[in-house]
Amino acid sequence: MLDETALARLRELDPDGSLGVLGRVLETFRQALGRDLERMATARDGGDLKTVGEVAHKVKSSSASVGALGLSALCAEVERRVRAGDTADIAPRVQALLAEGQRALRAVASALGT
Template identity: 45%
Template sequence: MSPDHATTMPTRTQPEPAVLDEQALARLRELDPEGVNHLLERVVAAFLKSLDQQEQVLAQGRGAPRDLNGLRHVAHTLKSAAASLGATALSQRCAEIEALARAGREEGLAALIEAVLDDIAAARLAMQQLVQPAR
């Protein structure tokens, strides 16, 4: 193998995708361009407040017996809220959980829930940093 081939191998030095999509955040900011109503801060605060309960239902879904209907409902709700705030990865994984739960399929659900819980942690941190005043 020539040295050129070694440099074309995929590496882990690529930056991770942004946790929050800037276009989605820009759309929210457009609704309150001057920030007078603190819309972004209020939406983020409401989202973060709702996460605790949703996270609890998801965490319980890692083991048996699973409440598939409860998981489907939480995943559906979280999918929409996450999408509106630009937490795309979280939203997409919630859609997968919702589809599995709706179909009554449990295979792979525990691993997917673990990934969603990681996505929630990342989104929570990103949103907290987003609305904290610069120091």
């Protein structure tokens, strides 16, 4: 699920792996994504679409950087729709984003060997 090209770019920052850059980046992403998904679900449940859009914006970039491209694309769509005020039928897209976020968490855990 994680794009190998994105992971390769991260590995280039620490070619011999001695600094543990990839592991640290993935662990930081895992922790932040868990918090962000909870925040988004709470905002969704409370009808706070502004926060949903803000969280989608934040997760969009970080997920792309670790290769969770499907998650990044869903974030971009949700963010765009919230900004445009096109939210009449946004609930299924937010649900898809949250589900994809859970898949990304599992993929990162697998990559970390946890």
